[in-house]
Amino acid sequence: MTTTRFWSGLDTIGGNIVEIKTDKARVICDFGLAVADNTTNPLNSDSELENAILANMLPAIPELYDTKGFKVLSLNTLSESSIDTAVFISHLHLDHMGGLRFLPEEITVYMDKESYKLYQILIKVNEDLPVSCKVKPLSAGQQVEIGDIIVTPHLSDHDAKGTCALFIETPDLKIIHSGDFRLDGQHPDRVLDWAEKANKWGAEVLLIEGTTFSFEESEEIEEESAEPADKVVYTESTLLSALKELLEEDKEQLIAFNPYIRNVERLKQIDEVVLQSRRTMVWEEAYAAVLDEFYPGYKWTVLEDTCSGSSGLESSADYVSIETIRQDPENFVLQNSLKNIDFLRGFGNGLYLHSNGEPLGDYDPRYQTMLDFLEDEGLTFVPFGASGHATKEDLLKVAKTVSAELTVPWHTFSPEAFYDALVDEGLSSFLPEYNQTYSFPNLIRQHS
Numbered sequence: 001m002t003t004t005r006f007w008s009g010l011d012t013i014g015g016n017i018v019e020i021k022t023d024k025a026r027v028i029c030d031f032g033l034a035v036a037d038n039t040t041n042p043l044n045s046d047s048e049l050e051n052a053i054l055a056n057m058l059p060a061i062p063e064l065y066d067t068k069g070f071k072v073l074s075l076n077t078l079s080e081s082s083i084d085t086a087v088f089i090s091h092l093h094l095d096h097m098g099g100l101r102f103l104p105e106e107i108t109v110y111m112d113k114e115s116y117k118l119y120q121i122l123i124k125v126n127e128d129l130p131v132s133c134k135v136k137p138l139s140a141g142q143q144v145e146i147g148d149i150i151v152t153p154h155l156s157d158h159d160a161k162g163t164c165a166l167f168i169e170t171p172d173l174k175i176i177h178s179g180d181f182r183l184d185g186q187h188p189d190r191v192l193d194w195a196e197k198a199n200k201w202g203a204e205v206l207l208i209e210g211t212t213f214s215f216e217e218s219e220e221i222e223e224e225s226a227e228p229a230d231k232v233v234y235t236e237s238t239l240l241s242a243l244k245e246l247l248e249e250d251k252e253q254l255i256a257f258n259p260y261i262r263n264v265e266r267l268k269q270i271d272e273v274v275l276q277s278r279r280t281m282v283w284e285e286a287y288a289a290v291l292d293e294f295y296p297g298y299k300w301t302v303l304e305d306t307c308s309g310s311s312g313l314e315s316s317a318d319y320v321s322i323e324t325i326r327q328d329p330e331n332f333v334l335q336n337s338l339k340n341i342d343f344l345r346g347f348g349n350g351l352y353l354h355s356n357g358e359p360l361g362d363y364d365p366r367y368q369t370m371l372d373f374l375e376d377e378g379l380t381f382v383p384f385g386a387s388g389h390a391t392k393e394d395l396l397k398v399a400k401t402v403s404a405e406l407t408v409p410w411h412t413f414s415p416e417a418f419y420d421a422l423v424d425e426g427l428s429s430f431l432p433e434y435n436q437t438y439s440f441p442n443l444i445r446q447h448s
């Protein structure tokens, strides 16, 4: 009999972890950290793993970690497990994979090949940390057998390269982990495609993300808006039109741009839009290296002051210094990540387009620090993001398309609101709890 246990991510947006287990095997889907920072805290000792578990950054899953060095916690170590365990990652955001560095080398982690490629280059340019576990790339549609569990990834769409939904089949259960998704990005067809496949496949349980149900009002998607600037929410494509317009306004000032390095498609499209203008798009070296990995054969303009010389970019890059940009700011759009914000000193004026780069939102204490810095420097903060998450309506549309026997909302601050909406649509829903092991085959029998 298949059992399912939710280890984290039920009523929050971070740290999704679910376990699907049979007598012979165990599959764990996503392995995010509840506190997502993956560049400043490498795993240097046994106690760091134990501390992360004690601090509730990671769940205390038995027979998964190497717990032999633990001093306080009593938790069975991986070698005591008699069944195969594998971890599958839906996409490369820290709330879905930030915990990988805590897994031992005996664990194999599978992810889509685009995610894999992104992961390798992020580690190379110090935008993520190396891991001990084995990471293996998968192609969409490729089946992996872990004991008697078969997992198949299907391409989806989210603001991270290589995002997949995961179809999981055990001898008595067909269950789907949606991962994060949206229908207003560049690839809505991928999402609708897996949803229809799921329906034909006869999915019994759909674990569906519900980020946008966290908020009272459905966020409005607007092309041209009379709303104040901080109310505008773009899609990936309206964001590009807005940038085009801004570049045409042709003000004699710097435009700084803070995107998220893992949204590689947006980086490339921004580069293309700026190329059509009289300005030059300037990238930090790490961002240019990621772009070059996915889009080889192009020339990137790189901010000389961020060069380490180890990116291997030399032949595909032109270099510009921050001093040159200070002299003629109106000729450039400068990508700027938080750790390099000091480069924006001394311009006196300009626009700062915040495009889902870190700090992501005002829950991060660094957000206010960033706003204060911009104000001191005379730079105007412009919200310039596009959401990676489906609207409430689109979440329901996908749930209805799949029409699983049970639709289980999670990855939201308001699972109850999502539950009510699903039931209103005529779908059977279920709100799981922590510290419970569920038999979905039995639950489905009870519901029908």
Ligand SMILES: [Zn+2]
Pocket: 013, 093, 095, 096, 180, 411
């Ligand atoms: Zn997420």
